[in-house]
Each structure stands twice: as structure tokens, then as C-alpha cells.
Amino acid sequence: MAKKKLQQTEEKCALQEILGVIGGKWSMSIIYALFTGKKRFSELERLIPNISTRMLVKELKNMEANGIVIRKVFATVPPTVEYTLTTKGEKLEPIINELHKWGVEYVI
Amino acid sequence: MAKKKLQQTEEKCALQEILGVIGGKWSMSIIYALFTGKKRFSELERLIPNISTRMLVKELKNMEANGIVIRKVFATVPPTVEYTLTTKGEKLEPIINELHKWGVEYVI
DNA sequence: CAGTATCCTGCATGATACTG
DNA sequence: CAGTATCATGCAGGATACTG
Numbered sequence: 449m450a451k452k453k454l455q456q457t458e459e460k461c462a463l464q465e466i467l468g469v470i471g472g473k474w475s476m477s478i479i480y481a482l483f484t485g486k487k488r489f490s491e492l493e494r495l496i497p498n499i500s501t502r503m504l505v506k507e508l509k510n511m512e513a514n515g516i517v518i519r520k521v522f523a524t525v526p527p528t529v530e531y532t533l534t535t536k537g538e539k540l541e542p543i544i545n546e547l548h549k550w551g552v553e554y555v556i
Numbered sequence: 557m558a559k560k561k562l563q564q565t566e567e568k569c570a571l572q573e574i575l576g577v578i579g580g581k582w583s584m585s586i587i588y589a590l591f592t593g594k595k596r597f598s599e600l601e602r603l604i605p606n607i608s609t610r611m612l613v614k615e616l617k618n619m620e621a622n623g624i625v626i627r628k629v630f631a632t633v634p635p636t637v638e639y640t641l642t643t644k645g646e647k648l649e650p651i652i653n654e655l656h657k658w659g660v661e662y663v664i
Numbered sequence: 665c666a667g668t669a670t671c672c673t674g675c676a677t678g679a680t681a682c683t684g
Numbered sequence: 685c686a687g688t689a690t691c692a693t694g695c696a697g698g699a700t701a702c703t704g
Contacts, residue, residue, distance in 0.1 A: 461605065463584045463652075466659035471579065473677075476571045489686050497569065500678055505687065515662075526685040527684085536662045543658060544571075546651045551574035554623075554644045581697075597666050608698055613667065634665040635704085668703075676696085683688075 469514045474499050474507050476544055479533065482517065483541050486532040511537070577622045582607050582615050584652055587641065590625065591649050594640040619645070 470476060474496065481487060481495045493504055508531060511517045516537040522528040578584060582604065589595060589603045601612055616639060619625045624645040630636040 462656055462659045462664060463588060464581070465663050466655060467581065467584070469659075469663055471581075473572070473575065473579075476575070480571060493686095501687070502679085502689095503677065506677090521686095524685090527687085529686060539658055539662070543651060543654045546654070547574060548570055550647055550651060551570045551577075554647070555573050555577055556570060601666095609667070610669095610699085611697065614697090629666095632665090635667085637666060666704095669701085671698105671700085673698085674696095675694105677693090679690105679692085681689085681691105684686095 469511070469516065470540070472507050472510065474503055475511060476547075478504070478507055478511065479516065479537060479540055480544055480548070482531060482533045482537070483544075486520075486530045489529050489531070492531065516540075577619070577624065578648070580615050580618065582611055583619060584655075586612070586615055586619065587624065587645060587648055588652055588656070590639060590641045590645070591652075594628075594638045597637050597639070600639065624648075 470479065477496050477499070478492060481492055487495065489504070489508075492508075493499065493501065496504070508517060508519070512519050515534055518532045518534055520530045520532065522530070578587065585604050585607070586600060589600055595603065597612070597616075600616075601607065601609065604612070616625060616627070620627050623642055626640045626642055628638045628640065630638070
């Protein structure tokens with residue numbers, strides 16, 4: 449939204465906008481976990497060390513609102529919820545993978 | 557440092573470590589600005605809209621400590637300081653460029 | 665010019681307990 | 685299982701004034 453208004457600033461602030469979408473402390477880890485396919489809520493909690501329930505919920509909601517993930521609910525007892533990457537989210541795979549490689553080589 | 561100790565967790569936490577280095581609100585914008593070559597402090601301030609002096613100093617220090625940028629001081633009056641990317645920092649160019657493209661296509 | 669030094673604020677994050 | 689609700693807190697980040 450507000451595409452027109454953003455046009456002047458988009459070059460300068462694109463990176464800032466992006467951080468609003470995937471700049472959260474856990475966003476990339478969640479996306480990274482979803483590269484290997486759909487995951488249930490509890491699976492994500494187990495896959496991502498030290499993340500709190502609250503943060504996982506929050507980031508997932510934010511990412512869903514931003515069209516990065518899809519939330520699918522199954523009317524089972526107990527409830528089942530699956531999270532999947534959207535196409536938009538999948539496009540991040542090579543980028544995050546490269547970033548990860550960079551980190552492993554230079555940061556760790 | 558602490559390469560050995562990190563080995564168990566490096567796979568899981570690499571992305572977290574990376575965010576400590578380039579996850580700051582302005583880090584990527586600064587790196588992005590430096591892709592086009594060395595910049596003086598005031599140039600960076602002008603190139604990056606809305607960044608405060610305090611934050612620019614802070615991020616630059618952090619990035620210097622992490623081997624992303626080089627700070628070169630010239631004993632002139634008034635003082636001249638130039639910031640350049642290290643090789644390690646330059647390796648981020650394709651990654652950040654791709655991320656930027658992704659943002660322009662999907663976020664803006 | 666290239667910073668330092670303070671003060672200040674809100675939000676991001678965490679911990680814990682509870683629920684349909 | 686997949687969350688919600690609440691409380692608590694630190695520090696990221698901003699504003700402003702000053703300096704070698």
C-alpha cells in the first residue's frame with residue numbers, strides 16, 4: 449500500500465522497510481526452519497532454540513500479515529496448525545542461505 | 557574466537573550471531589552506502605536519511621569491531637575520517653543487493 | 665568535521681501462568 | 685496442541701547540547 453507515496457523514498461528506505469518484515473530477532477530463523485517444508489507450531493518451537501512462545505506467535509503473525517507465511521488450521525482435537533512459506537517467502541531462501549554461509553565463514 | 561565452543565550451536569544460532577553484526581536498524585543501509593566506495597562521516601550522514609549522529613557512530617564502531625568496515629583518520633584540520641568496507645564487508649554486496657531487490661519487488 | 669556526553673522513552677523481548 | 689493474557693525490564697534508538 450501507499451506505493452505512490454513511497455516512490456521518492458523507496459530507494460533510500462527499502463532496507464528499512466525490509467527490516468520491518470524480516471528484521472525481527474527470530475524472523476530469519478523461522479523462515480530458515482520453513483525452508484525444509486511445512487512445520488507445526490510445536491515443531492518450530494523445538495527447532496528454534498530459546499525462542500519464547502510469545503515471540504514465535506508474534507513473529508508468525510507479523511510474517512503472515514506480510515505475506516511471508518501461510519497459516520493453516522485443522523479442526524482436530526487437539527488442534528493442529530501448519531505453517532508454510534508463501535512464494536514470496538520462498539524467494540528469500542537463496543538470500544538467507546547466502547547470508548548464513550557468510551556468517552559461518554566470517555562471523556562464527 | 558570461541559570457535560570450538562560455538563560448534564554445537566553454530567548451525568542453530570548462526571543467524572542470531574549474524575544479526576548481532578549486521579542486524580542493527582542502520583547497519584545494512586551503511587554497508588549499502590559503502591558499496592559505492594569510501595565515504596566520509598558526514599557523507600554517510602547525508603546519504604542515510606533520518607539516521608542520528610549517535611547511531612551512525614555506534615553502528616560504525618560495532619562494524620569496525622566486527623571487521624566489516626575500516627576507519628581511516630587523516631590528521632587534517634578540520635579532521636577527515638574515511639570509512640571503507642573490508643573484504644568481509646564487501647562479500648555482503650550481492651546478498652544485500654538481492655535482499656534489496658526482493659524488498660523492492662515484494663515489500664515496497 | 666567528526667565526533668562525545670547526557671538524558672529520555674518506548675518498544676522489543678522475556679518469564680510466567682492460564683485456556684479452548 | 686496452539687496459543688492468550690499479564691507483568692516486568694533492558695536497551696535500542698532518538699533528541700539535544702557540547703567539543704578538540
